[in-house]
Amino acid sequence: MTKKLMCTQRLYSKLIISFIVCIIASCSNKGKDYKDIFGQKYIEAERYINSNKWIQDSLARYEIDPSLGISIVFPELIRYSAIKDKIETRSLEVLYTQYGTKYADFSIGKFQMKPSFAYQLEKDWDSFYERDPIKCQIKPFNLNDNPETRRDRIIRLKDEKWQIRYLVMFLKVVEKKYKVNHCDPEMEISFIASAYNSGYSNDSIIIVKMEKQDFFHTGILKPKKCYNYPEISVYYYKKKCRK
Amino acid sequence: MKKIFNITLAIIILGVLNAHSQVPQKENLYTLQSGESMVYGENCFNFSDNGKEIFIVIHGNDGYYTINNGVKKGPFKEMNESLLKPCKQNNNNCSVFEPNGNTEFSYDEYVKTNDDGTFSINFKGKDYGTFTALQAFELSSDKNSFVASAVAPDMSKELILSNGKTIKVDGLVSKIYFSPNGSMFIAKVGFDYTAQNIDPTKINMEQISSYTLLTSDGVKIGPFNGEKVTESDIWFTQTTGNHWFIRNGDDLLLDGKPFMKMPENANRCDLWFSSDCKRYAVTSYDKVKFSDNTVVPYPIITTLFYKEGKAYLRLITLENDKEINVYTKAL
Numbered sequence: 001m002t003k004k005l006m007c008t009q010r011l012y013s014k015l016i017i018s019f020i021v022c023i024i025a026s027c028s029n030k031g032k033d034y035k036d037i038f039g040q041k042y043i044e045a046e047r048y049i050n051s052n053k054w055i056q057d058s059l060a061r062y063e064i065d066p067s068l069g070i071s072i073v074f075p076e077l078i079r080y081s082a083i084k085d086k087i088e089t090r091s092l093e094v095l096y097t098q099y100g101t102k103y104a105d106f107s108i109g110k111f112q113m114k115p116s117f118a119y120q121l122e123k124d125w126d127s128f129y130e131r132d133p134i135k136c137q138i139k140p141f142n143l144n145d146n147p148e149t150r151r152d153r154i155i156r157l158k159d160e161k162w163q164i165r166y167l168v169m170f171l172k173v174v175e176k177k178y179k180v181n182h183c184d185p186e187m188e189i190s191f192i193a194s195a196y197n198s199g200y201s202n203d204s205i206i207i208v209k210m211e212k213q214d215f216f217h218t219g220i221l222k223p224k225k226c227y228n229y230p231e232i233s234v235y236y237y238k239k240k241c242r243k
Numbered sequence: 244m245k246k247i248f249n250i251t252l253a254i255i256i257l258g259v260l261n262a263h264s265q266v267p268q269k270e271n272l273y274t275l276q277s278g279e280s281m282v283y284g285e286n287c288f289n290f291s292d293n294g295k296e297i298f299i300v301i302h303g304n305d306g307y308y309t310i311n312n313g314v315k316k317g318p319f320k321e322m323n324e325s326l327l328k329p330c331k332q333n334n335n336n337c338s339v340f341e342p343n344g345n346t347e348f349s350y351d352e353y354v355k356t357n358d359d360g361t362f363s364i365n366f367k368g369k370d371y372g373t374f375t376a377l378q379a380f381e382l383s384s385d386k387n388s389f390v391a392s393a394v395a396p397d398m399s400k401e402l403i404l405s406n407g408k409t410i411k412v413d414g415l416v417s418k419i420y421f422s423p424n425g426s427m428f429i430a431k432v433g434f435d436y437t438a439q440n441i442d443p444t445k446i447n448m449e450q451i452s453s454y455t456l457l458t459s460d461g462v463k464i465g466p467f468n469g470e471k472v473t474e475s476d477i478w479f480t481q482t483t484g485n486h487w488f489i490r491n492g493d494d495l496l497l498d499g500k501p502f503m504k505m506p507e508n509a510n511r512c513d514l515w516f517s518s519d520c521k522r523y524a525v526t527s528y529d530k531v532k533f534s535d536n537t538v539v540p541y542p543i544i545t546t547l548f549y550k551e552g553k554a555y556l557r558l559i560t561l562e563n564d565k566e567i568n569v570y571t572k573a574l
């Protein structure tokens with residue numbers, strides 16, 4: 001009897017230890033300090049946002065919560081800070097203008113948007129927003145695929161004001177396309193950040209699945225250790241809200 | 244006799260035309276084979292041209308290849324950092340002269356704060372000053388000369404030159420631009436809000452943001468509206484020596500005088516001038532257009548290089564989806 005009791009106690013203590021280990025593991029995973037991990041690159045990204053108040057004003061003018069909008073692209077700002085000295089996109093811009101995405105589809109600007117992403121957004125914007133009042137602020141696009149329209153797209157993508165407009169269009173299109181949970185801002189940001197990072201044209205099941213994957217890094221080539229893009233967005237949002 | 248005259252005339256005309264409209268020299272660097280493509284990363288293109296050698300990375304059916312001045316090596320199974328390295332060298336797409344060195348670092352290195360709160364400069368073993376305040380300190384790219392903007396003990400403002408000269412200025416100097424060889428400079432002289440005799444109630448924003456430019460020859464140009472003509476609208480280029488440019492809206496000024504209209508959609512980096520500024524080329528995403536109307540389509544790499552003291556543009560293109568060509572033309 002005593003032996004049986006001891007055995008049960010041992011089993012319970014094993015379970016409790018396992019449970020505690022699980023909690024610690026889960027907490028340490030959730031509670032990554034990204035400011036500490038990315039250091040100077042994080043600070044530079046934060047500095048850019050703080051010294052460009054017009055970004056928040058612009059988002060608010062388009063009826064977008066600035067904290068939400070900035071959180072979605074914040075990991076890209078960290079990446080941009082890390083690789084900005086290695087960026088040389090002129091050749092790719094010419095190749096895209098000349099031949100289109102079959103030759104070059106690459107990330108441009110602080111929010112690291114690709115021409116294919118911009119083109120998809122322009123298409124969706126033109127079709128989704130026929131009666132939206134915001135529509136009059138961002139006029140329909142010429143969707144013909146030729147060197148002239150591609151050149152204009154590159155010029156837009158390199159313009160910071162247009163980068164914000166593309167972000168606005170993305171948020172509006174995602175809101176229209178998916179039933180985003182507005183009750184929990186962190187869940188909302190996590191889902192939208194995953195859509196931004198993995199491709200918003202994907203099915204919502206895939207976007208949710210990608211939410212858990214660690215693809216984010218700040219190098220030119222993919223390293224062994226990657227981070228979770230939506231988690232960084234949520235981290236920035238939570239830090240911003242606490243202030 | 245008439246026939247000989249006509250032939251001579253034709254030769255002269257052709258010669259004149261050729262002198263003004265040199266067709267770019269074209270050479271095929273490589274023709275992509277079936278299944279081959281040029282390699283680029285997320286943010287850069289693995290294609291470098293430093294004026295001496297051209298390096299390309301391509302991807303074929305069995306891996307990666309490098310082509311260095313026409314010599315093909317490979318296949319390499321994986322893309323690694325050493326293959327990506329040339330990306331950093333492709334920084335020759337801009338015609339603007341960017342000075343070497345860091346202004347803050349130069350200030351810390353040469354400017355000394357004295358115990359009584361005054362400032363002095365020690366440059367190449369020679370002392371300058373003392374000054375009540377030092378607002379700007381700019382070193383030439385060859386580090387052989389400097390220009391500093393100082394407030395003298397009698398509160399007058401002056402430029403201090405490394406050759407020992409001083410130039411009186413009637414405002415605050417916010418920026419100094421050195422020409423590439425350091426033999427000339429331009430100072431941006433703005434509103435002096437530290438002056439004793441100003442009445443704050445009578446100052447408007449336009450006055451505060453307006454400025455004049457003062458050249459090392461003592462020529463004063465302006466005023467300019469600082470809201471419209473910003474610091475980046477004033478520049479020296481890599482190819483025009485002491486000639487300098489100002490963009491004032493759609494107008495381009497050369498050495499402070501009206502010169503030409505800014506080409507449509509062009510920014511300052513896209514304008515390449517000959518040393519006498521008589522000929523030029525404008526680069527854009529879809530072409531390089533020279534002032535003699537010669538056009539090279541879709542230049543993916545633009546490189547400036549010098550041969551026998553003359554500046555040339557080298558333009559690399561991808562034509563018909565497969566021919567990697569290089570065009571060379573003197574500015």
